[in-house]
Amino acid sequence: MTRPGRLLAAATVIALVGIGGVLVGRRSAEHHDAAPAAHALYQCAMHPQIVRTEPGLCPICRMPLQRVDEPAPAGPGAPAADATGVPGHAPFTLSAERQQLIGVTTAAVERRPLEVEIRTAGRVAYDPALYQAIVEYREALRSRGLLGAGAWAGAREGSDALVRGAALRLRQQGVSEDQLRELEKRGGDLVNLLLPGRTAWIYAQVYEAELALVHPGQRLVVTAPALPGRTFDARVVAVDAILDPTTRSARVRALVEAPDGALRPQTFVDVRLVVPLGERVAVPAGAILDTGEHRIAFVVGEGGRFEPRSLALGREAGGWYEVESGVQPGERVVTSANFLIDSESRVRAALAAFGGAPAGGDPAGDVR
Numbered sequence: 001m002t003r004p005g006r007l008l009a010a011a012t013v014i015a016l017v018g019i020g021g022v023l024v025g026r027r028s029a030e031h032h033d034a035a036p037a038a039h040a041l042y043q044c045a046m047h048p049q050i051v052r053t054e055p056g057l058c059p060i061c062r063m064p065l066q067r068v069d070e071p072a073p074a075g076p077g078a079p080a081a082d083a084t085g086v087p088g089h090a091p092f093t094l095s096a097e098r099q100q101l102i103g104v105t106t107a108a109v110e111r112r113p114l115e116v117e118i119r120t121a122g123r124v125a126y127d128p129a130l131y132q133a134i135v136e137y138r139e140a141l142r143s144r145g146l147l148g149a150g151a152w153a154g155a156r157e158g159s160d161a162l163v164r165g166a167a168l169r170l171r172q173q174g175v176s177e178d179q180l181r182e183l184e185k186r187g188g189d190l191v192n193l194l195l196p197g198r199t200a201w202i203y204a205q206v207y208e209a210e211l212a213l214v215h216p217g218q219r220l221v222v223t224a225p226a227l228p229g230r231t232f233d234a235r236v237v238a239v240d241a242i243l244d245p246t247t248r249s250a251r252v253r254a255l256v257e258a259p260d261g262a263l264r265p266q267t268f269v270d271v272r273l274v275v276p277l278g279e280r281v282a283v284p285a286g287a288i289l290d291t292g293e294h295r296i297a298f299v300v301g302e303g304g305r306f307e308p309r310s311l312a313l314g315r316e317a318g319g320w321y322e323v324e325s326g327v328q329p330g331e332r333v334v335t336s337a338n339f340l341i342d343s344e345s346r347v348r349a350a351l352a353a354f355g356g357a358p359a360g361g362d363p364a365g366d367v368r
Contacts, residue, residue: 041351042067048346049088051353086296089308089342090349096304102340106300106332107284114277114317116213119270122204122222125253126265130173131193134183137166141184174240174253176216200263202234202254204271211250213275214239220254221272224263232256232263234271282320287333288313289342298334298341299327306334308345 042065044050044058056065094104144159167180175183193201202222206214220234234256243250254271256263263269287297288311299307314322327333334341 040067043347043350048343048350051350086294086308086310088349089345090352091305091307092344092348094304094306099304103337104334105336107287107335109281109283109327109329109331109333111279111281111329113279114282114320114322116275116277116315116317118206118210118213118273118275120204120206122202122269122271124263124265124267124269125193125201125203127193133166133169133173137170137183140166172242174238174251176238179238197261198259200256200258202256202269202271204252204254205247205249206252208243208248211239214252214273218273222256222269224267224269226267227262232258277315277317277322280322281329283323283327283333284335285316285319285321286335288321289338297327300332300334306341306345
């Protein structure tokens with residue numbers, strides 16, 4: 001082969017080697033890029049339960065699905081999604097730096113004395129109907145008492161029926177059995193139901209949810225906008241036995257001392273009742289997220305681990321909730337950035353549900 005021929009052959013070989021190297025490098029790069037893409041997931045930011053393996057639109061809100069990285073396992077022995085008893089939520093871990101970035105704060109679950117404050121509006125009673133019912137009851141008792149031992153049986157039965165009817169009307173208006181016996185024994189001056197005097201009756205409306213906390217004998221603090229600077233102490237005497245079907249409340253009757261007759265009938269008043277609940281396990285109200293079906297809190301463990309817990313709660317008292325079950329004293333719960341923590345927990349649960357789906361089928365619900 002001539003010298004020019006040998007040079008041409010060598011140049012051809014070098015060119016082919018270069019082209020092959022480029023193709024091999026390109027294929028390697030494509031393979032490198034495709035490897036993580038095979039595990040890419042796409043999720044709706046508004047509906048985290050919507051997870052797909054390909055980009056597209058959310059079938060609910062029609063927003064573009066966002067690519068997310070499949071989360072790494074939380075570690076050996078970590079509970080799976082929904083293992084905490086909170087459907088649609090999963091535990092996860094956040095670094096201290098990210099907690100600080102999103103503004104996470106926590107507070108301790110503690111045993112503390114709780115008290116419920118009930119505030120309501122009322123009025124000074126002007127109640128001719130109750131006054132008349134009490135008069136009728138007294139008259140029925142007096143009439144029955146006038147019957148001698150040898151009275152006709154029909155007359156005695158009729159007299160007993162009048163007493164029972166008058167007593168029933170009083171019971172329907174909130175007069176207790178003990179108060180009926182007191183009326184039967186001693187009577188009493190009830191003109192203050194109609195006219196001002198040294199004492200006055202206060203009628204206050206208490207909603208159904210708070211009625212279980214109100215009992216005869218409790219002390220009330222009464223103020224009147226018409227009498228600024230004055231405070232009156234009252235005592236609960238009776239609670240109506242029948243709820244108002246419109247307002248879902250019952251009338252509470254209280255007796256208040258007003259020696260100067262300042263509390264005139266039909267005067268509007270403000271009523272305050274403080275009910276101690278005793279020492280209870282409690283969490284701050286800011287730690288509670290209400291999903292509609294569950295009331296949950298996020299417990300912060302070692303290493304920045306966040307665990308959703310479903311709580312059984314009692315009453316709310318002064319910015320705290322009584323806890324019946326779900327957390328223990330000494331544990332710490334999230335009190336701010338709750339919605340961000342909740343969103344992260346839902347995202348992890350949706351991704352975990354997607355990863356656990358059987359091949360060729362939908363994992364659960366809308367996640368596919």
